[in-house]
Amino acid sequence: MVGLPARGKSLIATKVVRYLHWLSITAKTFNVGQYRRTATPTPSADFFDTTNPEGERLRRAAAEAAVNDMCKWFRDGKGLVAILDATNSSKTRRKWIQERCQAENIETLFVESKCDDEDIIMQNILDVKTTSPDYAGQDPELAAADFRNRIRNYEKVYETIDETNERNLTYVKLIDVGKQVIINQIKDYLQSRVVYYLMNLHIKPRSIWLSRHGESQYNLTGQIGGDASLSDRGELYARKLPELVQQSVGDGRKLTVWTSTLKRTIQTARFLEFEKLEWKALDELDSGVCDGLTYGQIEEKYPDDFAQRDEDKYNYRYLGGESYRDVVIRLEPIIMELERSENILIVTHQAILRCIYAYFMNVPQERSPWMEVPLHTLIKLTPKAYATMEERLKADIPAVSTFREKGSRAKHQEAQEAAQEAHDKQKA
Amino acid sequence: MVGLPARGKSLIATKVVRYLHWLSITAKTFNVGQYRRTATPTPSADFFDTTNPEGERLRRAAAEAAVNDMCKWFRDGKGLVAILDATNSSKTRRKWIQERCQAENIETLFVESKCDDEDIIMQNILDVKTTSPDYAGQDPELAAADFRNRIRNYEKVYETIDETNERNLTYVKLIDVGKQVIINQIKDYLQSRVVYYLMNLHIKPRSIWLSRHGESQYNLTGQIGGDASLSDRGELYARKLPELVQQSVGDGRKLTVWTSTLKRTIQTARFLEFEKLEWKALDELDSGVCDGLTYGQIEEKYPDDFAQRDEDKYNYRYLGGESYRDVVIRLEPIIMELERSENILIVTHQAILRCIYAYFMNVPQERSPWMEVPLHTLIKLTPKAYATMEERLKADIPAVSTFREKGSRAKHQEAQEAAQEAHDKQKA
Numbered sequence: 131m132v133g134l135p136a137r138g139k140s141l142i143a144t145k146v147v148r149y150l151h152w153l154s155i156t157a158k159t160f161n162v163g164q165y166r167r168t169a170t171p172t173p174s175a176d177f178f179d180t181t182n183p184e185g186e187r188l189r190r191a192a193a194e195a196a197v198n199d200m201c202k203w204f205r206d207g208k209g210l211v212a213i214l215d216a217t218n219s220s221k222t223r224r225k226w227i228q229e230r231c232q233a234e235n236i237e238t239l240f241v242e243s244k245c246d247d248e249d250i251i252m253q254n255i256l257d258v259k260t261t262s263p264d265y266a267g268q269d270p271e272l273a274a275a276d277f278r279n280r281i282r283n284y285e286k287v288y289e290t291i292d293e294t295n296e297r298n299l300t301y302v303k304l305i306d307v308g309k310q311v312i313i314n315q316i317k318d319y320l321q322s323r324v325v326y327y328l329m330n331l332h333i334k335p336r337s338i339w340l341s342r343h344g345e346s347q348y349n350l351t352g353q354i355g356g357d358a359s360l361s362d363r364g365e366l367y368a369r370k371l372p373e374l375v376q377q378s379v380g381d382g383r384k385l386t387v388w389t390s391t392l393k394r395t396i397q398t399a400r401f402l403e404f405e406k407l408e409w410k411a412l413d414e415l416d417s418g419v420c421d422g423l424t425y426g427q428i429e430e431k432y433p434d435d436f437a438q439r440d441e442d443k444y445n446y447r448y449l450g451g452e453s454y455r456d457v458v459i460r461l462e463p464i465i466m467e468l469e470r471s472e473n474i475l476i477v478t479h480q481a482i483l484r485c486i487y488a489y490f491m492n493v494p495q496e497r498s499p500w501m502e503v504p505l506h507t508l509i510k511l512t513p514k515a516y517a518t519m520e521e522r523l524k525a526d527i528p529a530v531s532t533f534r535e536k537g538s539r540a541k542h543q544e545a546q547e548a549a550q551e552a553h554d555k556q557k558a
Numbered sequence: 559m560v561g562l563p564a565r566g567k568s569l570i571a572t573k574v575v576r577y578l579h580w581l582s583i584t585a586k587t588f589n590v591g592q593y594r595r596t597a598t599p600t601p602s603a604d605f606f607d608t609t610n611p612e613g614e615r616l617r618r619a620a621a622e623a624a625v626n627d628m629c630k631w632f633r634d635g636k637g638l639v640a641i642l643d644a645t646n647s648s649k650t651r652r653k654w655i656q657e658r659c660q661a662e663n664i665e666t667l668f669v670e671s672k673c674d675d676e677d678i679i680m681q682n683i684l685d686v687k688t689t690s691p692d693y694a695g696q697d698p699e700l701a702a703a704d705f706r707n708r709i710r711n712y713e714k715v716y717e718t719i720d721e722t723n724e725r726n727l728t729y730v731k732l733i734d735v736g737k738q739v740i741i742n743q744i745k746d747y748l749q750s751r752v753v754y755y756l757m758n759l760h761i762k763p764r765s766i767w768l769s770r771h772g773e774s775q776y777n778l779t780g781q782i783g784g785d786a787s788l789s790d791r792g793e794l795y796a797r798k799l800p801e802l803v804q805q806s807v808g809d810g811r812k813l814t815v816w817t818s819t820l821k822r823t824i825q826t827a828r829f830l831e832f833e834k835l836e837w838k839a840l841d842e843l844d845s846g847v848c849d850g851l852t853y854g855q856i857e858e859k860y861p862d863d864f865a866q867r868d869e870d871k872y873n874y875r876y877l878g879g880e881s882y883r884d885v886v887i888r889l890e891p892i893i894m895e896l897e898r899s900e901n902i903l904i905v906t907h908q909a910i911l912r913c914i915y916a917y918f919m920n921v922p923q924e925r926s927p928w929m930e931v932p933l934h935t936l937i938k939l940t941p942k943a944y945a946t947m948e949e950r951l952k953a954d955i956p957a958v959s960t961f962r963e964k965g966s967r968a969k970h971q972e973a974q975e976a977a978q979e980a981h982d983k984q985k986a
Contacts, residue, residue, distance in 0.1 A: 309743060315737060315738070322758065325757075326757075329754075330750060357877075456838050467747065
């Protein structure tokens with residue numbers, strides 16, 4: 131990373147790490163500030179004055195320690211992408227990093243966040259004064275004032291990446307959070323993916339709403355996959371959804387509704403008076419030969435597969451179908467589009483919702499396929515600087531549970547007879 | 559487009575139009591040079607001297623005619639993306655275009671190609687002198703000299719997009735064919751897709767080889783889909799492929815082999831001594847409920863669907879499966895990666911190969927699903943400035959034809975019994 135303090139460097143680093151983890155690429159941030167804090171826990175702005183030789187020496191030592199650990203991390207084969215989170219604000223410092231990496235055969239991509247928008251900087255300063263460990267326990271006003279002085283000290287020596295003298299570096303310069311982007315000497319696929327991701331980020335406040343389709347006929351019979359219509363209770367949820375959304379979204383806020391191409395999501399969204407978009411990429415995980423079967427039938431017909439799936443549900447690919455890993459790959463354009471967009475409501479399926487949720491909430495792979503996402507519930511996610519806030523709104527409409535715990539054929543199956551009875555009664 | 563002559567503007571325009579068409583987005587190039595040529599078919603360099611008022615007037619008239627037609631094209635709802643292919647090399651001209659478009663509610667994206675690499679420019683000049691209608695029938699040496707003078711006249715007034723004064727424009731500046739890319743004020747999804755595509759283009763000479771998997775057990779029985787192994791003849795093709803590739807690629811050239819995740823492509827590629835990559839996105843078109851059936855059985859079980867598919871094969875989606883349109887969407891990352899890459903050999907399936915081929919050869923949607931791509935044949939595609947060259951190399955190994963003509967259940971089925979016999983003999 132390159133840039134003055136309060137330019138969102140750590141935020142960008144956090145998002146990139148989360149995105150890479152979601153794509154199964156091991157990534158880790160090395161934050162030079164944390165190294166510096168072990169020697170100097172709560173420095174004042176003077177510490178960052180370049181004419182202060184002791185401060186200069188300690189800050190240099192922190193950078194060296196971070197880079198050493200980072201190189202070791204690569205050497206030990208611990209991961210694929212490391213982010214060196216620091217200001218790295220002089221040409222000399224960048225040259226040093228570039229040479230250290232080159233010696234270790236590590237490709238570099240310098241990501242500079244350059245921002246002169248005072249509103250954004252002030253917002254970042256306000257975040258920092260309340261969250262940075264550098265100011266733990268201090269008066270927020272004094273902290274903000276000190277932090278502004280620290281920035282001024284950095285400004286004295288700050289050199290933006292030079293488009294002429296540093297033209298041999300691979301870099302991306304993000305100016306005013308994506309208003310302008312300069313991309314230089316991108317060399318490989320991973321760099322191009324990260325750059326495309328960075329291009330699409332914005333920081334306008336917004337929320338994302340997630341809902342599964344209403345209970346379907348297949349949910350009642352305990353079958354997976356297929357393209358069934360809603361059950362009567364699912365239909366009730368569809369009719370209730372506009373009210374639920376209104377309650378969560380508030381008045382006058384515009385949003386766009388995304389559904390899959392399957393009947394149950396389109397039916398669920400059909401009473402919402404917003405623009406709608408159908409995405410094939412939002413279709414349920416393809417269960418291949420098991421499509422249309424119940425978990426009980428799968429266990430009977432494909433006992434080995436059933437057990438295998440429990441062992442590593444993330445990687446298990448249904449015969450002729452998909453794994454969670456496959457789903458993540460096809461969801462990537464959706465995530466990219468979500469990053470670009472503002473308020474979006476997604477009506478989709480259990481496995482798909484788990485994957486999208488895992489991206490925003492940073493859920494590890496081994497856990498995400500086992501998350502319980504109940505039917506007839508609206509989830510609201512609001513991305514904040516370092517985490518995503520979550521609210522859940524339940525519609526008071528009963529539904530079968532389609533959640534199956536590891537090693538069981540569980541609720542889904544047990545509820546089946548009861549549900550079938552209820553269904554038969556409704557029909558009668 | 560923005561840029562001096564011989565900077566690859568028309569080449570970029572051609573590629574973007576081809577890419578958009580492939581994605582079912584109607585796009586059209588309005589080439590100002592063509593408008594100018596109706597008044598002045600073979601102008602000399604003097605015509606482009608800015609101190610020549612008559613030349614200036616005629617060139618201005620050509621630009622106006624092109625912009626008028628472009629606006630009319632939009633107004634008539636003829637398409638989504640128009641490319642105004644001209645030098646548009648002054649701020650005044652760009653401001654005029656911007657205002658004209660704004661008045662018509664047309665979003666603008668200025669794409670500047672800036673190139674100071676003499677080798678690239680000379681190559682472009684050589685291309686132009688042999689292909690431009692401006693120099694039809696003229697001595698190539700004189701044409702090149704005149705064209706260099708024309709460029710000099712443009713250079714006098716050329717203003718690159720100004721990062722300060724023109725910062726309100728949405729633009730992308732491609733410097734030395736992708737070495738550096740500057741992106742400004744990108745506003746919507748389509749712009750972001752086009753910019754990402756432009757970022758990935760390169761002009762290093764290379765080829766792409768395409769092959770279907772060797773004949774499979776399912777090909778013999780006439781079944782579609784599935785995950786069958788190679789037949790004995792398919793196995794022969796796999797063993798022959800390295801020789802075929804060597805013959806086409808030549809000595810010492812490195813390439814990377816991409817296969818799908820299905821057995822028949824992996825088996826086909828397994829004797830090739832190159833780096834290999836498996837892509838789920840290269841798996842065969844998912845035929846849903848028809849997976850494992852023969853065309854005869856499909857016709858019997860789903861007669862309406864069978865007829866529907868013939869009527870609009872590109873858009874027909876198998877029940878629980880995919881359409882060609884769906885395949886194109888999932889192939890987009892493959893195309894992007896192909897644009898970034900150099901020499902690639904893809905071993906994949908009939909429908910997938912048709913879609914990739916259609917991209918490079920600009921085959922219209924309604925025709926691409928009906929193209930015949932025989933088994934046991936290596937196709938070599940070499941992208942050139944305005945077209946892609948094709949060579950086909952047949953391995954002398956017989957195989958069933960899996961090609962089905964519109965309205966028939968054809969060769970595939972008819973050959974079935976004969977093939978089955980042959981197969982049984984081999985096994986015996």
